[in-house]
Amino acid sequence: MSDPRHLISQTKQDAPVICSTGQEELLKRGLVRVSIAADGLSPLLDRRLKELRAALRSDAPDHLLEDLLPELERAVLAADTDRQDRLGQISQSLKTLARQLQIHDRSGKTAAALRQLIKQIDEPLQHTGALPALLDELTIIQGIALDGSGGASSRRGLLSRLFRTGGEERPATMEAPAPADTDETAAGALIDHLAAAQLSQESIRLSDNLTEAEPQYCNVAAHIETILLSLLGELQVLDEQQQRCDRVREQVQQGLNWYDLAAVLEELSGLVLSSQKSRQADFELYLQQLDDRLAQFQGNLEEAQDVYAGSAEKGRSLEGVIRSQVEALHVDVRESFDLTLLKANVEAKLDALLSNVDQARQAQDQREEAVSAHLRTMVERIQVMEVEAQTFRRHLDEQTKRAMLDNLTGLPNRAGLQKRMEEEFERWQRYGGQLLMAVLDVDHFKAINDNFGHLAGDKVLRLIAQQLSRRLRKMDFIGRFGGEEFVVLMPGTSMDQGAVVLEQLRQGIQESPFHFKSQRVAVTISLGYTEFQAGDSLDQVFDRADQAMYRAKDQGRNRLSRA
Structure with missing residues (x-):
């Protein structure tokens, strides 16, 4: 596995490069997969990688990624330091065990081999992948050195329990070391360090352990792949996501291992989320449009109500004018003694009265026309809303029907x-x-x-x-x-x-x-x-x-x- 510090420094150097949308998507997917492979190195790094994956999946803005990068770098450096420390402890334990074997080998049969082995152990370990070869060599030397002592079998098993070929099974329990045996004590320390190293390297030993993990996956591979293909067949994706869906389907059809399965599930979850977000966005847009239509409808109703209220007020005003003019006529009739003057006054007031009535009628006609226009507008908008509702209902029915059908066979899913x-x-x-x-x-x-x-x-x-x-x-x-x-x-x-x-x-x-x-x-x-x-x-x-x-x-x- 490449040095994580190099990956981060390279990321910083490459930051200014502008990628296309497709390249950016591939880069994000690659980062997510690499982050999955690095899980398990340390709890702190796991948290930072989880934050990175969440940011990548949610299309977080660049400044959030820039804030996350220093924290991620510190976590990677700390994990790398811990790894180097563990490898150093393992080397020391191996060296101690080899020196104990030198003491026990009184015949000197293994002296040269042990010296050569100690020289190899003195060279810095870069990865736990070098440990199986060292342990195998140490196990062979141990068997020769302790041949005939009666303890070779148990001590050999103590070393070979950790790294073995694929056909062997781990014992349920581990023999307790004899307290007085110094090389057993060194072996116990070695086992502790190796166990810690194995746990921390669990996620990056994919190629080393592929042959061991693969038979276990093969037992369920057909069932898992059938379920995934069925799910992909039923998944309704956007047109722009169809090629991505086809790639995932092709990858499943070609066969998976545990690592591929994690990546496929990651892709599948992304497709499901994209489809769900798109449909949710469509529904939210429809609701917003419906809300706008209802607001317009309410506005038209309020305008019509205002027109009717104004009409009633105008009617009351006209009634007041007519009453005052009729009363003025009564006064003229009672107080006038000149018939000619009375006739002129009555005609003038009647003309004014007729004029007011005509004006009121024209105003009423205008108000009624305005109300009629508002009502026509509301009817038209209601018709548009009905058409949109029917279209949306048909769309929902089609989506529901499609969701109930199997894409491959056309039968109900x-x-x-x-x-x-x-x-x-x-x-x-x-x-x-x-x-x-x-x-x-x-x-x-x-x-x-x-x-x-x-x-x-x-x-x-x-x-x-x-x-x-x-x-x-x-x-x-x-x-x-x-x-x-x-x-x-x-x-x-x-x-x-x-x-x-x-x-x-x-x-x-x-x-x-x-x-x-x-x-x-x-x-x-x-x-x-x-x-x-x-x-x-x-x-x-x-x-x-x-x-x-x-x-x-x-x-x-x-x-x-x-x-």
Whole structure:
């Protein structure tokens, strides 16, 4: 592993370089992966690396990264100092043990070898990867030096317990050293230092321990990769993220080890978060637009209310004017003795009254026109809001439908299957009747992937889905549970009727001409089925059908099994 101090100084030197968006994304991903590989060196460094990953994933501003860099550098330097100290302690313990062997080797058979070994130990250790060779050599010398003393076996085991070949198992307990034996005491100190070094180097011994860790991963690799591929198939990503998703899928299809798995999960979590953030942003934008529309709607209502209030006030004002003018006429009639003058006064006041009425009517017409315009505007905006709501509802329905479908086969995925199972279960509980569940699995699907490639496996799953959908009845339902496993629901069907339909499915798949690149691919399925019974839960019914399917596989595959 490269010196971390060099990495930090190089980062500082390269800081001014301006990267494109794609290069910046690759650089961030590379930094995240490197930081994962450095986990476990020290608690302080782990915290700083965790902060770095969080900052990179959240697209933190540059000044936060600049503030974090000095803290990270100090943590790296401290971890490197601790590593050098541990390696020095290990070297000292090895040297002490070698000198104790010199004392015990009275025959002198190993004197030259021990001197050469001590010279090698005196050279500074740069990495714990050099320890296995030194320990192996020391173990051999120890066996020669203590040959015939009766303690060779136990002392040899004391050294070889820490570093061994892949086929050996660690003992559950370690023999306690004899207090009076000085070389055992030195070995005990050595074990303590080596254990500390092993713990601190756990995350950077990937290449050294790949052969040891790989068999353990292989036991679960197929299951993990199937789950990841299923999840990638169901994940709805943005168009700009599709290539990234395809790269992750291709990496999973090519096979993973533990280290690759961590990186893939990191990428997958990033894709999920990006998709979630995008949909959340779309929804927030819609809510903001809806809020703006409602604010405009409220403003129009308030304006209409103001117009109506003004109209009422104008009406009251007109009424007051008319009353005053009529009263003035009454006064003129009572007090006037000149008929000609009275006639002139009455005509003048009537003209004024008519003029006021005309003005009031014009003002009322204008107000009514303004109110009508506001109402038309509100109606138009309501119509726009209805169209937008319908569009958004259709978009949500499409997204919900897509989220319920498997991208590879076009069948309902596990979420869609679970929804339909719950609906059928509730219907069965409410109305009774007969309801069957069948679980079917493609036989030797891993061999198809291994022999023909994952593209062939995907094609087989698509063709099987088409065959099953075409051969099932309209009343039946089929969904992809995950990987190469499917679930069938058969309402209103007895066990005997279900057996006939499922046997037709099995024969249809067996006889279907599956080809990949002009080469025939033999495909069969194993099925287990059961009926819903009083007191059953969904999980209980599924478990019975699943166990029946595995019995069919145990009995030779390509058959039905009834539960």
